[in-house]
Amino acid sequence: MQKGLFITFEGGDGSGKTTQINLLRDYIAGKGREVITVREPGGVPVSEKIREIILDRNNTEIHNITEMLLYAASRAQLVSQVILPALNDGKCVICDRFVDSSYVYQGFARELGIEVVKTVNDIATQKLVPDITFFIDLDPVIALKRRLDLSKPDRLEMEDIAFHRKVYQGYMKIAGMYPGRIKRINGSGSVEDTFSQVRKYIDELLCRYKN
Numbered sequence: 789m790q791k792g793l794f795i796t797f798e799g800g801d802g803s804g805k806t807t808q809i810n811l812l813r814d815y816i817a818g819k820g821r822e823v824i825t826v827r828e829p830g831g832v833p834v835s836e837k838i839r840e841i842i843l844d845r846n847n848t849e850i851h852n853i854t855e856m857l858l859y860a861a862s863r864a865q866l867v868s869q870v871i872l873p874a875l876n877d878g879k880c881v882i883c884d885r886f887v888d889s890s891y892v893y894q895g896f897a898r899e900l901g902i903e904v905v906k907t908v909n910d911i912a913t914q915k916l917v918p919d920i921t922f923f924i925d926l927d928p929v930i931a932l933k934r935r936l937d938l939s940k941p942d943r944l945e946m947e948d949i950a951f952h953r954k955v956y957q958g959y960m961k962i963a964g965m966y967p968g969r970i971k972r973i974n975g976s977g978s979v980e981d982t983f984s985q986v987r988k989y990i991d992e993l994l995c996r997y998k999n
């Protein structure tokens with residue numbers, strides 16, 4: 789039986805997930821709990837190789853279905869090699885993106901359909917579902933600008949702003965579909981403002997959670 793706590797972060801590119809994940813990792817560790825962080829796509833050597841294929845700016849011919857399957861393949865490896873063993877050991881696992889990203893990017897924005905993505909990902913994840921998911925809600929234009937100020941854009945970041953708006957709509961839709969699990973966090977304020985919202989939910993969860 790799963791004993792650990794599985795926490796995922798979602799949001800458009802540049803929404804500030806990574807900063808929040810690092811803060812949350814330190815916060816949970818400060819409470820004396822074992823915690824690991826992983827990112828998608830990637831997290832283990834096989835999945836990092838798949839990540840290189842997906843995000844390579846030269847791979848412009850990747851078909852939408854190929855892309856969905858690559859994300860799922862990367863996820864299957866990460867779940868079986870790292871996430872499930874850690875949860876079975878009673879650890880907290882914080883994951884930067886999970887199946888919701890595929891629902892939104894492949895199912896909604898690329899229009900493959902959420903049902904198709906769910907069918908494939910139920911196999912990839914062995915039906916593992918996060919205990920809680922934080923959707924960092926930030927206007928896609930501000931998010932993209934924040935991101936581009938930081939680094940060179942990769943293949944997906946070069947998609948036009950219409951795509952990023954669609955991603956945002958997809959997240960709103962998914963948040964509405966899973967209101968118990970997905971918590972909307974206002975990401976437009978300071979790092980501290982955002983984290984205080986995350987911390988509130990985590991404090992509640994940790995109170996209920998017995999290792």
Ligand code: TYD
Pocket residue numbers: 800801802803828829843859884885886887889890891893894942944945
């Ligand atoms: P990354 O550089 O890790 O972006 P971020 O820091 O915003 O997470 O690139 C991941 C990209 O892959 C991002 O544009 C979202 C996309 N993605 C999907 O389209 N489907 C998925 O299932 C996942 C996990 C990511």
